[in-house]
Amino acid sequence: MSKTVFETLTGMYFTVDDPDGSYGTGQVVRLAAEGVYFIRFDGNEVPLPLELASIGEMLEATEEEYKRWRFFDSVEERDKWIEWLDAPSKPRVISLVKPTK
Structure with missing residues (x-):
């Protein structure tokens, strides 16, 4: 692979x-x-030291085949994702009673 392919991240x-x-x-x-x-x-509070991560690690998936790593172009995009992820789900009420006429 070319260096520019690797530089994209x-x-x-x-x-x-x-x-x-x-x-x-x-x-x-x-x-x-x-x-x-x-x-x-x-x-x-303080910046943590740098760590190394390989492409292989970044491509890992869970047992349910969900990708563990997600990438975003900006902090704002990432924060929107986190906000959506952390938002409580809205309960849905499903009526199991058949309406009568």
């Missing part, structure tokens, strides 16, 4: 699902080597 923001049902957020900082990126998870 640089600067993107992400969410990554954890097995316990929580998720982490961060940004892809830059390419470290072919197929490996420096990433930084978001910290509450």
Whole structure:
């Protein structure tokens, strides 16, 4: 693959699902080597150190075949996704009683 293909993830923001049902957020900082990126998870008060993540890790899926990593062009797009994800679902009432005439 060409270097430009690998560079496309640089600067993107992400969410990554954890097995316990929580998720982490961060940004892809830059390419470290072919197929490996420096990433930084978001910290509450101070920036966390850089970590390495491979393309293989980023393509991992759960047992139910859901992708663990999601990528976004901006923080705003990512925040909209998180807002939707964290929003409580609206209960639906389904009547099981057949209406009478």
